[in-house]
Amino acid sequence: MFKAFRILVLLGILVTVAGTTLIARWQSQSWKRPQVVTLYPISAQGDAATQAYLDRLDDAAFAGLSSYFQAEAARYGLPLAEPVRVVLGRRVQVLPPAAPRDAGPIGAISWSLRMRWWAWRQTPPSSPRPDVKLFLIYHPPDFEGAVPHSIGLEKGRLGLVHLFASRAQQAQNEVVIAHEALHTFGATDKYDPATLLPVYPAGYADPGQEPRYPQARAELMGGRVPVREGEARIPASLRQTVIGPETAAEIGWTK
Known part of the structure; x- marks a missing residue:
């Protein structure tokens, strides 16, 4: 019984x-109302340089995000003046559970549940109430090696975004934030995880361009600007990216 x-x-x-x-x-x-995306900064190592950078962090560091989503949504005729409202939340002091590497489906599910529990416990109160929570994990500007892979979760509507605590990197940081934010709305990656090269045609900003290379922009979920066969570069800012039609359909901007 x-x-x-x-x-x-x-x-x-x-x-x-x-x-x-x-x-x-x-x-x-x-998309009946603006979706509030709240950003919660975290210092990855607690070093002095990163702490000083976070002390100076303000809304201006993310000013391009809301306007970018507004302009891209307008291209698809979305009847909403402000589709995404980006809000800078309070700092979080406790690091989230580390994402597993090649843990398989069970490990990924387990981490996702632990991550959602951690977010529920550690998220500071903020207003307006967030629809999406992105935890921005800042690494020192002189960090050596590759930072961990950023993750955006549609289930739970939250993400971990690994960034560099450097003013010189702020424009590229916005690209990473925008990419992970779209994952929480249902967008999928459009690059080959083995090579990180954009997948043709969905991962190209201008797939019909002749000649195909070099492309001038990146599709946001493709992640990179294809410059020649087998080679692509990281976009310098959101101005060098667009949201392609397949991504727009995934997040509900088109039918």
Whole structure:
């Protein structure tokens, strides 16, 4: 009897979670109102240089994000003056659980649940209420080696974004933030994970261009600007990126 009751409770929890996820997905892609994306800075190592950078961080560091989404949404005829409202939240002092490397589906699910629990406990109160929470993990400007891979989760509508604590990197930081933000709205990557090269044609900003190379812009979810066969560069800023038609359809901007 107790076992049956426990199974019913677990089924109830699963149904509730599934229903909440479906409702959140519908709300995020209906675009009936601005979606609030709140950014929570975190120092990766607690070093003095990064702490000083975060002390100076203000809304101006992210000013290009809202206007970028506004301009791109207007290109697709979205009848919403401000589709995405970017808000700088308070700093978070506790690092999130590290994302697993090649942990397989079970490990990924386990991390996702731990990440959502951590976010629920550690997110500072903010106004307006966020629809999307992005935790910006800043690394020292002299950090050597590759930073961990950034992750945006549609389920839970949150993300971990690894950035550099440098004013010189702010424009490229915005590109990474915008990319991960779109993951939380349902956009998929459009690059080959093995080579990081954009996939043709969905990962190209101008797939019909002749000759095909060099491209002048990157498709945001493609991540890089293709310059020749087998070679691509990181865009310097959001001005060198566009949201392609396949991505626009995934996030509900087109049918």
